[in-house]
Amino acid sequence: MTRRTIYDSEDIRITQDVLEGASSVIVFFSSFKEADWQAVAGREDTIRFRGHSGVFVTAKSNHWWQVPDLAKMCACIRAATRGYSQRIVYGSSKGAFGALLLSSDIDATRVIAVAPQTAISDPALPILPVWREAIAQRPILRDNVAESLKLVPELMYDPHKGTDKPHIDALKARVEVTELRFPFGGHKLLRTFKEAGILGSVMGRVFDAPASEAELHAIFDPAKRRSASYLHNHGSRLAEAGDFERARSEARALEAVDPVRADNLKAIIDDLQAAD
Numbered sequence: 001m002t003r004r005t006i007y008d009s010e011d012i013r014i015t016q017d018v019l020e021g022a023s024s025v026i027v028f029f030s031s032f033k034e035a036d037w038q039a040v041a042g043r044e045d046t047i048r049f050r051g052h053s054g055v056f057v058t059a060k061s062n063h064w065w066q067v068p069d070l071a072k073m074c075a076c077i078r079a080a081t082r083g084y085s086q087r088i089v090y091g092s093s094k095g096a097f098g099a100l101l102l103s104s105d106i107d108a109t110r111v112i113a114v115a116p117q118t119a120i121s122d123p124a125l126p127i128l129p130v131w132r133e134a135i136a137q138r139p140i141l142r143d144n145v146a147e148s149l150k151l152v153p154e155l156m157y158d159p160h161k162g163t164d165k166p167h168i169d170a171l172k173a174r175v176e177v178t179e180l181r182f183p184f185g186g187h188k189l190l191r192t193f194k195e196a197g198i199l200g201s202v203m204g205r206v207f208d209a210p211a212s213e214a215e216l217h218a219i220f221d222p223a224k225r226r227s228a229s230y231l232h233n234h235g236s237r238l239a240e241a242g243d244f245e246r247a248r249s250e251a252r253a254l255e256a257v258d259p260v261r262a263d264n265l266k267a268i269i270d271d272l273q274a275a276d
Contacts, residue, residue: 002017003015003056006055009073011067011069012058012059014056017049024084024085024086024088026055026090028056029095029096030058031091031095032130032131050204063134064098064120064138078107087106087107087110088109088111088112089103089111091113092189093117096116097118100116101143109151111151118171119170120135120140125166126163126166146174152177154177154178154206155177155179159183160183160184161186180211184233184234186229195227196225198223228254228257232250239273240272244276251265
């Protein structure tokens with residue numbers, strides 16, 4: 001597949017990979033970028049979706065899809081995906097917010113959102129300071145995920161992550177959702193999958209057809225302890241719950257995977273135990 005640019009504006013770049021004979025296309029919305037967008041987009045340009053064509057929607061700044069050319073952007077995506085029987089829109093975090101917000105605008109047949117924010121203007125929902133700072137740079141033009149959805153979204157997330165679960169709960173109080181929960185996977189759930197060596201297996205299964213939690217946990221559970229993020233998240237949670245013995249056991253396991261993060265977890269445990 002040869003990637004080509006099909007849309008380029010001040011705020012958005014869209015590129016396309018066409019897989020000859022593919023009946024499905026994945027529309028990927030980019031995540032929050034703490035580095036220069038072109039450097040991050042360069043890494044995103046290496047992403048390929050096995051067995052699917054791809055459309056890659058890259059934000060040139062952290063504008064949270066609050067851009068004046070949103071209608072033109074969506075029209076471009078509709079044109080690029082017309083003719084595919086399956087049009088899957090997908091993203092993680094800020095990208096997941098965009099996927100949820102715009103899935104109907106681009107005539108998607110499925111929407112897969114990993115650790116999404118489901119509103120960016122509701123003061124009752126957690127938004128990290130760095131996200132809030134970026135959101136404040138522009139007027140909010142669209143923040144109506146629940147009203148926009150015409151599909152049942154497939155939501156992949158860590159039910160123990162305090163920045164994520166309230167967003168899921170707020171959305172499912174208003175619309176039907178499919179929950180795919182991965183305890184202690186963290187907000188950067190895709191990184192956890194990658195560390196465990198199962199990113200392709202999990203997401204390939206999700207992209208091919210709707211999957212159950214049981215099917216995905218058959219892949220996740222045997223591999224999760226290979227992930228430094230999983231061990232760190234689980235150990236931190238145990239320490240917060242006062243189970244310091246098990247938390248230290250997780251820190252010892254983490255030493256073999258990522259000594260630097262193991263030291264960080266030990267410091268967390270020491271601080272919480274000292275305050276107990």
